[in-house]
């Protein structure tokens with residue numbers, strides 16, 4: 487499959503997005519909610535590009551490049567006037583929502599925006615409402631958090647802001663958060679996240695913290711792996727396998 491990005495003909499493989507192909511060709515497209523190891527869902531819209539085809543008679547449409555497939559014959563423009571205007575508006579709005587968030591400030595600055603032209607949110611936090619945390623929680627099979635409330639009050643939380651039994655304390659939500667809004671603490675073998683405490687398990691071999699007990703139970707149920715498998719960390723598992731191969735030489 488061949489597509490054209492900013493006048494450059496580039497081949498793409500099955501399953502690649504426009505963003506994947508652009509990255510490979512060193513064509514810069516800004517992203518905020520894209521993480522290569524999660525399924526892209528077009529949350530922040532900053533990666534928007536214009537697409538057209540020869541058969542479209544000059545008609546163009548705006549799509550988010552992180553989750554639009556890189557199809558054969560597609561003609562993509564990453565920096566048109568329309569796209570730059572859209573990104574500026576998005577960043578202006580994001581800056582009103584998260585005026586103190588370094589990731590947002592930096593990107594806005596790159597587009598010439600120092601301060602928002604909208605009214606800043608009262609009591610702002612760092613959440614850009616991209617929904618990546620909710621997607622990560624869904625992917626892990628916990629479904630413990632979601633978007634709650636509406637309008638200016640909209641936020642990501644557990645139902646009724648209460649500790650949720652569905653949460654396994656895996657912290658995937660915090661790991662994927664592009665602005666580091668979701669925080670957790672670890673102290674004396676306990677991880678605190680989403681208003682709950684989760685006992686942590688340690689590797690029986692090296693003592694490194696592995697996962698929470700609730701996370702282990704969840705994975706055991708989903709994967710049918712035995713509790714023994716979770717007694718060691720990934721590194722010690724690898725070491726053990728390497729040692730076995732060595733003995734088999």
Ligand code: FES
Pocket residue numbers: 516517518519520526527528529530531532533534550551552553
């Ligand atoms: S990076 Fe594509 S929508 Fe956020």
